[in-house]
Amino acid sequence: MNLFSFLFSSSLGRKLIMSLTGIFLITFLVVHCGINALIYMNDGGETFNLAAEFMGHTWYIRAMEIGLFVGLILHVVQGLYLASTNANRRPQNYAVNSASANSTWYSRSMGLLGTIILLFLVVHLRHFWVEARFLHSINDKNTMFTVMVAVFQNPMAVVIYVLGCLSLSYHLLHGFQSAFQTLGINHKSYTPIIQTVGTWFSIIIPFLFASMPVTIFLGLIK
C-alpha cells in the first residue's frame, strides 16, 4: 500500500496517473475509432452493428469497460485536482502575460480542454452508452447504427460532436507527447518520433470521429 501511496500524495505520483491513464485512454480511442469507422463500409451499418454487438455482449470486453471507466475517472479526478491546485500557485497573476512566447495555448489549457471533453462525454454517453446499457433500447430493429443515424439528424448534436472532437484534438496534441515526457521518456532519437506520431494521431483520430456525425448528417452514410 505504502508503495503506491505516492500516486495520490506527491505531485509526480499524480502526474504518473495522468500519464498512464492518458495513454490507456489513447489506446481506447484507437479501438473506438476503429469500430466506428466500420460505418464507412456503407452497408447500412451491418458490420458496425456486429462489432457493437460483440463489444456489448462479450464478458471480457465488459470487464475492460469497467477498467476504462476507472481510468477515465482517475484521469478526470486527478486532472481536476491538479488543475485546481496549480491554478492557485501564485498570489496574483501577471499584469502582462506573454505566455505565447514560451508555450502553446493548448498546452496551457489542458484543464479547460479536458472539461469540455468531459461535458461532451456526458452528452455522448447519454446518446449511446446509457441507451444500450441501462435503457436496453438497442435491439434487432433499433440497432446501434440506427440510433446513431437518428442522433446525427439533429444539427445541434453534430455541432456538439465536432466541437468535442476539436477539443480532443488539441487535448491530444499536447497530451500525447506530454504523457511520454511524464513517464520519463525523453530521448534525442525517440522523442522526435513520439512527437510526430503524436501530432498525426491528434489530427487523424479526432478528424475521423468528427467526420462521422458530419457524413451522417449530410446523408452520405445510410
Add this chain to the structure above:
Amino acid sequence: MNHDMNITLKVWRQENTNASGRFEEHKVVANPDMSFLEMFDVLNEQLIETGKEPIAFDHDCREGICGMCSMVINGRPHGPKRGVTTCQLHMRSFKDGDTITVEPWRANAFPVIKDLSVNRGAFDRIISAGGFVSVNTGNAVDANAILIPKEVADEAFEAATCIGCGACVSACKNASAMLFVGAKVTQLAKLPQGQPERETRVVAMVNQMDAEGFGACTNTGACSAECPKQIPLSVIANLNKEYYRAKMNGK
C-alpha cells in the same frame, strides 16, 4: 546606435511581503548600450535626487551567472531575449518610446520582499533536502580513479549550469520548480559519484519541492524556453524517471 531612448516604465511597487502592491509609472532616458539594470540604476539615481524612494531589485554579479537578478519584463522572465538574464539584457533590445512593464517573480513559494525582490529560500531548502553528494572533506579518491565518459560529463555539466534564478518557476503557469529540481537530480544521477544516494535524493527533493508550494508540471515547456541557461526539458523527464524508479524500489 547612440541615440537616447525615451522609455516609460510601469514598475511593481510593494512595500513588504504583507503589503498589497501597485504599479507605478516612471520615465527614464536610456542608452542602447546600457544593460536593463543600468537603466534601473539611472532611474533610482533620479528617484533619490528628487527625494523619492528608489526601486528595490535583486542583482549582484551582473554577468549572468549568480542568478540573483530577476524581473518579469513585459510578461517574460528576464525579458524578451532567450538565454539571457536581466543583467545581460541590453536596452538595444527595446525601441525608443517603448512602455515596459516590470513585475517581480510571482509564485506562492517566492514571496515578495519588496518591490521586485523576492525570497527564493525555497530553492535552498530543496537542495538542502538532497541536492548533494554526502562526502565529507578528506574522503575522496584520486580524481582520475573513476573515469567518466566525456559525453556523460558533458550532460551532467549541461544540467549543472542552472543558476537557480527561478525564471522557470516564474514562467510556468503552475509555478512549478521541476526544471530546477530536474537539473540538479539529472546532474547527480548521471555522475558515478551521485549513485549511492540516487534514489533517496530524488524522493527527498521532490517531497521538499511539494512542501514548498510549487505547482505540478504540465509539460508546457515554458520553463525551459525562458531559462537563461537553456536547461533542456529532458531534465524533467529524467526527474520523473528517477523518481518513479526510486518509488518502485520502495524509497
Add this chain to the structure above:
Amino acid sequence: MKLDAKIPQGPVSEKWNSYKSSVPLVNPANKRNLEIIVVGTGLAGSSAASTLAELGYKVKAFCFQDSPRRAHSIAAQGGINAAKNYQNDGDSVHRLFYDTIKGGDFRAREGNVHRLAEVSVNIIDQCVAAGVPFAREYGGTLSNRSFGGTQVQRTFYAAGQTGQQLLLGAYSGLERQVGLGNVKMYSRHEMIELVIIDGKARGIIARNLVTGKLERHFGHAVLLCTGGYGNVFYLSTNAMGSNVTAAWKAHRQGAYFGNPCFTQIHPTCIPVSGHYQSKLTLMSESLRNDGRIWVPKKQGDDRHPNDIPEEERDYYLERRYPAFGNLVPRDIASRAAKERCDAGYGVGSSKMAVYLDFRYNMVNKYGRAEASKRGIENPSEDILVALGKEVVKEQYGNLFDMYKQITDEDPYEAPMRIYPAVHYTMGGLWVDYELQTTVPGLYALGEANFSDHGANRLGASALMQGLADGYFVIPYTIGNYLSKEIHTKPITTDHEAFVAAEKIANDRIQQLMNINGKRSAESYHRELGLIMWDKCGMARNEAGLKQAISEIRALREDFYKNVRVPGKVEEFNPELDKAGRVADFLELGELMCIDALDRNESCGGHFREEYQTEEGEAMRDDDKYAYVSAWEYKGSDWQLHKEELNYENIKVQQRSYK
C-alpha cells in the same frame, strides 16, 4: 605588537605535514560545544562552514546575498590549478610553489604557498567526489589547459564556468550540513561589527537586510570569508554587492590589513562603453590559450581589424616576451596593454582597447586538426575557419556569447576588443600561517586574507586558495585555538561587549540616515572609483598618490555632509546597505594609497612609475621592501608593521618571462 607569522620550523616541504601531525586536536564531544561563525559563503566560506560542521562544530554561516550559492566565486570563469601532473608535462608541487612565488613577484610567504601547492591536489579529488562536472577527455580522464605565468597545463576547468561549478559543489556540501542541523544559515545578513571580549573575537553584529534589525551572534571563533575589495574602484569585475565592510570592521577593531595596495588588474576585460556603466565583465584568461593579442603597428589605425594585414599587426606580447608570449602573468599583460594604448596604438572608439584575436588558432590549430581528423585534404581557409569555429565554440562558447550580448559584436567574425580592469585584491587582512588575524579567534580565508599571492596572483589560483583554506587548512589550524577554548561556555549576547558593539553599529546607521543630503551613495562610489583608478590603478606615482589621499579625504568629508539615504532603517533598504559599504571604501581607499606611497618599488600589480627598468618592466627593491606591510588602524591614521619575507628555497631574482 610584533608580527609572528608562526611558520613551522623545518624544510618547506615538511612544514605542513609536521604541523598537521603535532597540532592539538579537539575531541568530538567538545566540538559539539564549540560554536563558529563563518561570514561569507563563497568558495572559502562554504567549504570551511561545511567541513567544520562535518567535524562536529556548531556553525553559523552568514551571507548578504539571498542564497549562499550567489557568492561571487560563482563568476570565476577559467579554472583551478592543481599540481596533479596528469599531463606528464613536468608539473610538481614544487613547480606550482615556485610558479606562484615567482608570479607573485617574490612578495608571498614560502611556507603558505608551499602548503597551498601541496593541498591543491586534494582539492580536485574532493570536488570530483562532490559531483563537480569538470571537463573530460574522451578517455574519461580530466582535461587540463594552460594559464598565464606557467609552462605546464595544470588548470582544471568546467567550460568557462569553473567557479560556478566549484561553488555549487561547496554550496551543496554546505546545504547538506544545513539540512543535518549542523549549520544554521543566515542569508541576507550582513556583518557590520565585530565583537571582541577580553581580547578575543567572540561574535558579530549582523544586520538582517530584510527587516533591517540588528542581531547579535556569539561564536567561539569568527571566520571572515568575505572576499576582496576590488569594488573600491567602483568599476571592476566584482559583483555589485562585493564589499570590504566585514573585513574593514575587523580592521578597525584591531586586525591588521596586509598589503592593501596589491591589486590585480586583469588584462582581458570588455572595455568601458559609457558613463552609466556599473561593472566590467571579464573575458577569461583561458582565452589567452588560443587568442593572440595585438594592436596595429600604425598609430590611430581606424581600419576594421580584419582589413589590417598580418605584417601591419604588432603582437606586442609575443614580441616582448617570446618565452611566455600571450601567456605572461596578468600584471605584465595589463601593463603592456596600457603602454600600447597610452602610446596611441589603442583601438575601438575610445582607443582604450587592444585586440584579442582567435582567427590564427581557429584556422591553424583547431581547423587543421579537425580537417585532418575528418580526412579533408587541402582544406580551404573557409573550411578551416568553419571547422575551427566549432571547436572554439565548444571550449569558450559561453564567453563568446557573453561578449556578443554586451558589445553587440560577433567575436567569431572579428577579434574581441579588450582592456584591463580591476579584478582581484591580493591584499587583505593580515593572517599568520594558521590564517588567524592579529585578533585572536578571528580568522580570514580566501581572497579576504592577504596571504598566498604576493604582489600578483596567477590565473586559476584564487579558486585553489579559497578551497584550500576552507577544505584543508582551517579545519586543522583552528584546532590549535579552539583546543584551548573547550572550557569557554557560550557567552550570552547580553554581555556588555555585544551591547556596546551593537550601539556602535546602530549609531553609524543613524548617522548615515540623518545626513539627509542630496547625493546618492552610488555617486560617491563612482567618484571614489575614478580617483582610485586614475591614481592608484595600473600605474602609480608619488605625486598622484598624495593627491589621491587628499581627494579621498575631501570626498569622505563631503559624503558625511551630503549623502542621502532614502527609506527607513528597519526595512529592506538596499540604499542603506550600499551607503554603509561606500563609507568603508572611502576609508580603505585612503589606506591603499598610503600603502602604495610607502612602497617605493614596483612589484607585481603595484607599479610605481618612478621605479621601472629601461624596458619599462617593474623594478623591485628587495633590500628595502621584501616585507609584508601590515597596517594597524589608529583612529585617524595607520601604523605600519613589517613582516620580513625570507626566501630559503627559492632564489629571489628579477622576474623574467622573456
